[in-house]
Amino acid sequence: MEADAHAEMRMLNDDNVSNTEFPPKYSDGDFSKNGMIQQGRDDQPSVTWLDDEEIDKLDLSLTNDPGNLFFNRVDSAEIIYQAKKKACKMVGKYVMGELLGEGSYGKVKEVLDSEDLSRRAVKILTKRKLRRIPNGEQNVRREIQLLRKLKHRNVIELLDVLYNEEKQKMYLIMEYCVGGLQEMIDSAPEKKLPLFQAHNYFVQLLDGLEYLHGQGVVHKDIKPDFQKKLAKTSSPPRPTEIIVPKDSFGGEIALPLPECSFITRLVGNLLLTLDHTLKISDFGVAEALELFALDDTCTTGQGSPAFQPPEIANGQETFLGFKVDIWSSGVTLYNITTGQYPFDGDNIYRLLENIGKSQWEAPDWLYKLDANLANLVLGMLQAEPDNRFTLQQIRHHAWFCCAPEVLGEVIxxxxxxxxxxxxxxxxxxxxxxxxxxENGDDDVYFTEHDLNQKLAKQAAELAAHIKSSNTKKDPSNRKRSRKSLSCISVKQLTTCRPS
Structure with missing residues (x-):
């Protein structure tokens, strides 16, 4: 067998086959039952196939003669990559930019209106992805219908809807927001906002919520972020560190990875504009009440478990929709001011059980932090809906009426x-x-060694930035902007050629 294998390999370098052309394509009739090409035909060359076992038996001494090998080893430093050029893509009158975030329904990208040069955002939805989500298409249609009639400073505005039947895609053009409320909280050293800053956002949240309820709309999913940060819940945990090359010799280092440094962030429900205006978004599970409905009774609850009230956690068939939004707003207020959640659990079932079985009590340390804040959160998190604060009671509460003193810096x-x-x-x-x-002089080429060096440099900068944030050194150091580590996309390495 070894002799036959040697003979087959030597045939590749034989002078008699140096000018051999590729054989013509074979039809189904040219193959035998075992999948091999039938031998002995005059118009077809004789071919011998080697399976994996036979290849493994080949003499490894052939590696001493590179001419007998199909593949040669190439040092990584000799490979040159060409950076992918940014392509200009348009959808309708909108010029597409880069990815801003991603949710369960689709991606969100930045776009530019070519007519008035307005900065916008587009939510890209595909029918294939919507079909995999329970009630996905129904929720999107409901969201479009609601957003078309909602116009308020603190509610995200839907500007245009485009369809591409060929690609089975839908484009929702919306107001541009620079980030989410939870993204800002994650970047804070203590994972919470100063009371005066949280008060500003909460007032805007209540303004938007009051407008929605006045329009007969129940949001059902008020929360800072798309993905709840509680450990051991139904939401998959995000990675806490990243392994990056230390040098070109293969060494590795592990660095903590803050959530705000992700290129693809999850899209939150409470967004912020450049001037820190809060926008309520994501109306996929919202419900519009009937025009002549006697009250705000709802029958379906599809919000995030950590922000659901006891009546939904206990599985009640009907509940008051406005009081659901009051509860989730109370959980949001508690979260942005303390960095914690009022209820937790080892899994989603324990979480819902803890929410539904008992009345929440404000901890003593919250009263020490701000007694009025503790009283407000307690009123919004009453287990009995009838005892829960209304929007009017919240507006007349002492903490809502009197903003806390400005202490420290704005996050x-x-x-x-x-x-x-x-x-x-x-x-x-x-x-x-x-x-x-056009002549290609602006092409950017780099080797794998360059990639490793760039990664190591960015990793060192990120580590220094995280260390300075955790140690809370001089404020001037915290203001210093450092480029965060970004993941290298394989799509960027479009071409590869030897140097």
Missing amino acids: PVPPMKGDPFRCSTVLPCLEAYHYQI
Whole structure:
């Protein structure tokens, strides 16, 4: 067998087959039952197939002669990658930018209106993905119908809807927001907001909620972030560290990875604009009450478990919709001011059990932090809906009427991909489209060694940034912007050629 294998390998370098052309395509009739090409035909060359077992038996001494091998080893430093150029893509009159976030229903990208140069965001939905989500298409249609009639400063505005029947895609053009409320909380050293800043956002949340209820709309899913951060729940945990190359020799280091440094962030339900205006978004599970309905009774609850009231956690068939939004707003207020949740559990069932079995009591340390805040949260988290605060009671509460004293610094919107100003991602695409050099002089090439060096540098900068944030050094150091570590996309390595 070894001799036959040697003979087969040597045939590849034989002078008699140096000019051999590729054989023609075979039809189904050219194959025997075992899948082998039938031998002995005059118009077809004789072919011998080697299976994996036979290949494994080949003499490894052939590696001493590179000419007898199909593949040669190439050092990584000799491979040159070409950076992918930014393509200018348009959907209707909108120029597409980069990815802003991603939710269960689809991706969100930045776009630019080519007519008035307005900065917008587009939610891209595919029918294939919606069909895999229970009531996915129904929820999207409901969201579009609701957003078309809602116009308020603290409610996200739907500007346009585009359809692409060929690609089975739907594009929802919306107001542009720089980030989410939870994203800002995650970037804070103590994972919470100062009381004065939380008060500002809560007042805006209540303004938007009052408008929705006045329009007969129950949101049902008020919360800071798309994904709840409680450990051991139904939501999959995010990675806490990333392994990056330390040098070009294969060494590795593990670095903690803050959630706000993800390129693809999950889209939250409470978003922020450049001027820190809060926007209520994601009306996929919202419900519009009948015009002549006697009350706000609802029958379906599809919100996040950690923000659901006891009546839904206990499985009641009907409940008051407005009181559901009051409860979830109370959980949100408690979360952004303390960095914690009023209820937790080892899994989703324990979580719902803890929510539904007892009345929540404000801890003593919350009264020490702010007694009025503790009293307000307690009133909003009453287990009995009839005892729960109404919007009017919240508006007349002492903590709502009197803003806390401004102490410390405002938590800023965290940088996106190392950019503290969150500049438009559409402009690089336009520059590449209008000013690209056709002769290729502007092509960027780099080796794997360059990639490793760049990763190591970014990792060191990220580690220094995290260390400075945790140790709370001089405020001037915390203001210093550092480019966060970003994951290298395989799609960026479009071409590969030897040097």
